[in-house]
Amino acid sequence: MEPTVAAFDRHALRATRSRRDGWRDTWRGYRTAARLGWRVEANWADPILFLTYSVAKPLAGALILVVMLEVVSGGGADEYRAFIVVGSALWSFVIAGLSGLAMSVLDDRERYRMLKYLYISPTSLAVLLLGRGTARFAMGGIGAAVTLAVGVLFLGVPFDPAVMDVPLLLASMALGLSGVIALGVVFAAVVLQTRQDSWSYPEAVAGALFLLVGAVFPLAVLPMPVQALGLVTPLTWWVAAVREALFPDAVSSIAGPGSLYTRLTGVTEPDRWVLLICLLATTVLVTLGAMLTFRVSERRAKDRGLIDQTTGT
Amino acid sequence: MSLPSVPAIETRGLRRVYKTKPKPIVALDGIDLEVAPGEFFGLLGPNGAGKTTLIKILTTLLLPTTGTARVFGFDVARETRQIRRLMNIVAGGEQSGYGLLQVREQLWMFSQFYGLGTREGWQRVDELIEAVGLDEQRNQKVSSLSTGQRQKMNFARGLLNDPWVFFLDEPTLGLDVSAARSVRELVRTWKDALPGRTILLTTHYMAEAEELCERIAIVDHGRILAIGTPDELKHRVQSESIFRLEVDRLERGAGALAGLPGVVSASTATDGTTPAPDGVQTLNLILDNDTALGGVVTALGSMGAQIVALRKSEPSLEDVFVELVGRGFDEDGAGSNGHHEAVAR
Ligand SMILES: Nc1ncnc2c1ncn2[C@@H]1O[C@H](COP(=O)(O)OP(=O)(O)OP(=O)(O)O)[C@@H](O)[C@H]1O
Ligand SMILES: [Mg+2]
Numbered sequence: 001m002e003p004t005v006a007a008f009d010r011h012a013l014r015a016t017r018s019r020r021d022g023w024r025d026t027w028r029g030y031r032t033a034a035r036l037g038w039r040v041e042a043n044w045a046d047p048i049l050f051l052t053y054s055v056a057k058p059l060a061g062a063l064i065l066v067v068m069l070e071v072v073s074g075g076g077a078d079e080y081r082a083f084i085v086v087g088s089a090l091w092s093f094v095i096a097g098l099s100g101l102a103m104s105v106l107d108d109r110e111r112y113r114m115l116k117y118l119y120i121s122p123t124s125l126a127v128l129l130l131g132r133g134t135a136r137f138a139m140g141g142i143g144a145a146v147t148l149a150v151g152v153l154f155l156g157v158p159f160d161p162a163v164m165d166v167p168l169l170l171a172s173m174a175l176g177l178s179g180v181i182a183l184g185v186v187f188a189a190v191v192l193q194t195r196q197d198s199w200s201y202p203e204a205v206a207g208a209l210f211l212l213v214g215a216v217f218p219l220a221v222l223p224m225p226v227q228a229l230g231l232v233t234p235l236t237w238w239v240a241a242v243r244e245a246l247f248p249d250a251v252s253s254i255a256g257p258g259s260l261y262t263r264l265t266g267v268t269e270p271d272r273w274v275l276l277i278c279l280l281a282t283t284v285l286v287t288l289g290a291m292l293t294f295r296v297s298e299r300r301a302k303d304r305g306l307i308d309q310t311t312g313t
Numbered sequence: 314m315s316l317p318s319v320p321a322i323e324t325r326g327l328r329r330v331y332k333t334k335p336k337p338i339v340a341l342d343g344i345d346l347e348v349a350p351g352e353f354f355g356l357l358g359p360n361g362a363g364k365t366t367l368i369k370i371l372t373t374l375l376l377p378t379t380g381t382a383r384v385f386g387f388d389v390a391r392e393t394r395q396i397r398r399l400m401n402i403v404a405g406g407e408q409s410g411y412g413l414l415q416v417r418e419q420l421w422m423f424s425q426f427y428g429l430g431t432r433e434g435w436q437r438v439d440e441l442i443e444a445v446g447l448d449e450q451r452n453q454k455v456s457s458l459s460t461g462q463r464q465k466m467n468f469a470r471g472l473l474n475d476p477w478v479f480f481l482d483e484p485t486l487g488l489d490v491s492a493a494r495s496v497r498e499l500v501r502t503w504k505d506a507l508p509g510r511t512i513l514l515t516t517h518y519m520a521e522a523e524e525l526c527e528r529i530a531i532v533d534h535g536r537i538l539a540i541g542t543p544d545e546l547k548h549r550v551q552s553e554s555i556f557r558l559e560v561d562r563l564e565r566g567a568g569a570l571a572g573l574p575g576v577v578s579a580s581t582a583t584d585g586t587t588p589a590p591d592g593v594q595t596l597n598l599i600l601d602n603d604t605a606l607g608g609v610v611t612a613l614g615s616m617g618a619q620i621v622a623l624r625k626s627e628p629s630l631e632d633v634f635v636e637l638v639g640r641g642f643d644e645d646g647a648g649s650n651g652h653h654e655a656v657a658r
Contacts, residue, residue: 025428028425028428029425029426029428031425032422032425032426033426035422036411036414036422039411039413039414039418040411040413040414112409112410112411112412113407113408113409113410114409114410114411116374117409117423117470118426119373119374120372120373120374120397120400120401120402121397121423121426121427122394122397122398122426122427122428123426123427123428128426302373302374302375302376303375303376304332305331305369305374305375307374307375308369308374
């Protein structure tokens with residue numbers, strides 16, 4: 001097959017390359033990376049299996065916890081049931097968000113060996129990774145929604161649309177998502193530096209965080225220094241705010257007897273404004289930290305030649 | 314159209330040290346290089362010479378330790394955005410790709426990362442698929458492609474943004490004779506279609522370098538040992554005498570002649586000639602001058618070897634390489650002329 005000269009000639013020295021990188025290009029890069037992630041992550045060969053997996057995992061987690069709760073408390077603890085269902089529903093989301101970006105670094109570098117080709121394109125690495133992570137995020141979102149629905153329909157979680165605080169829910173979801181993404185960027189920055197096989201890191205760390213932020217049990221049961229760590233994490237405030245928005249009667253994960261928060265402020269039940277302001281503050285903090293970390297990490301990776309290194313054969 | 318007046322590639326005192334344990338590796342040790350727009354430039358060097366490292370720096374994958382490198386005047390460390398728009402790279406011997414995607418789809422996604430419009434992207438991809446000869450595989454999964462087909466896809470990706478500088482790192486590695494030839498054909502056609510398109514090629518195949526490159530740099534241990542057109546390089550060894558010797562019953566091969574007086578080097582010829590039967594070997598001999606030949610002939614006689622044919626020959630690029638680097642490619646590699654056959658015509 002003889003190559004055709006015409007195809008090479010027509011696009012000669014395109015004007016686009018002297019153009020500055022605009023928002024449109026960034027948006028296009030993000031969208032395409034999201035599409036790439038969706039096509040690569042989702043097991044389209046077997047959609048049933050894929051859906052079952054992305055929904056069954058968070059659902060099973062919630063069920064196990066609810067059953068444990070029933071056994072331990074001898075039934076009847078409605079507020080705790082709500083507490084746990086919200087916690088584990090959000091958590092499938094958090095795991096997906098936290099580990100999604102890091103996983104795509106590993107996948108693209110080690111498995112597909114395409115990271116270097118993505119990297120040398122004009123679209124910035126951060127935008128590409130955010131896009132790549134979006135698919136996992138969306139799948140986590142589906143899992144979370146299903147878990148919540150099952151909790152309300154079958155697990156006797158008391159849900160009353162009339163008492164639901166919609167503005168609080170929307171505001172805290174928006175902030176919480178930013179916080180999750182920012183932490184995801186930090187994870188990706190760390191994984192970019194690893195030399196060894198680090199496939200299990202992101203999920204492991206996300207799992208550990210689960211215990212810190214009041215998702216399954218209130219912070220009050222943790223030692224004080226660990227509680228302090230929990231209080232500077234936006235996830236803690238996010239989980240609490242969403243719980244407050246959906247189930248105002250649910251137990252507070254932040255305050256209460258034995259909690260650092262109550263000891264510091266004397267308040268036993270933070271109100272919605274406190275939750276939102278703390279969520280905002282911690283999110284801004286983590287986002288700034290993430291941007292800095294990522295910049296340093298990318299620079300270091302480029303200095304050490306880590307962008308195209310593969311640990312396998 | 315007037316060509317840009319800045320060099321396509323310019324490096325000054327470029328050094329790259331990998332901080333490895335137990336001791337650091339100096340991959341590039343002060344490279345000064347200038348490639349003009351429109352040049353087809355080759356880098357020849359043994360394994361580990363630093364060729365890939367240089368390409369990684371120029372393609373913004375790796376930072377220099379010290380020194381500067383510029384692509385069309387843009388600094389690799391600070392002006393990466395600009396460089397990324399105007400260059401691309403294809404490397405050989407790779408198994409990269411999103412296996413689940415179709416060829417056309419993967420290429421389209423890359424067109425989007427380069428800022429082409431949605432429809433424009435599909436159009437461009439279809440043109441390139443045709444140009445590289447992947448029509449039949451366009452809707453195939455990437456994972457199902459053969460090595461040669463994958464390399465064609467790789468070329469289509471590399472040409473999506475119509476680079477001004479195209480980096481080719483051993484692009485024909487692992488390809489069979491005809492696939493390698495069609496890749497070379499493709500590269501040349503693309504380049505000739507427009508003045509100003511610049512190519513930096515690394516290869517281990519002498520004939521490939523000689524066939525394609527207008528200028529060649531021979532590198533080893535991170536330094537440029539010689540630079541010039543293939544003819545200029547060959548003139549470097551013109552002052553010496555080069556003979557092609559077919560010899561029978563020479564037990565120890567080329568090594569037997571290496572130490573003789575007046576012999577600069579003796580190596581097994583690797584230019585793709587079909588090996589003669591019955592243990593007849595073809596050797597390349599570089600001598601200080603013609604008179605040293607007498608000693609060689611005498612020595613061969615005393616070793617019991619029989620000269621089948623003897624011919625004075627023009628120096629080849631390989632002769633230059635052997636003289637400068639001090640060893641042929643074969644001596645640290647396969648030890649046969651098999652992998653050079655890919656470029657035999
Ligand atoms: N990521 C790395 N870390 C440490 N050392 C490296 C790294 N990459 C390359 N090197 C070393 O740098 C030197 C130059 O390697 P490079 O890959 O540039 O050589 P090359 O000329 O491309 O060789 P080849 O012909 O085998 O492809 C080698 O000694 C190699 O071991
Ligand atoms: Mg190399």
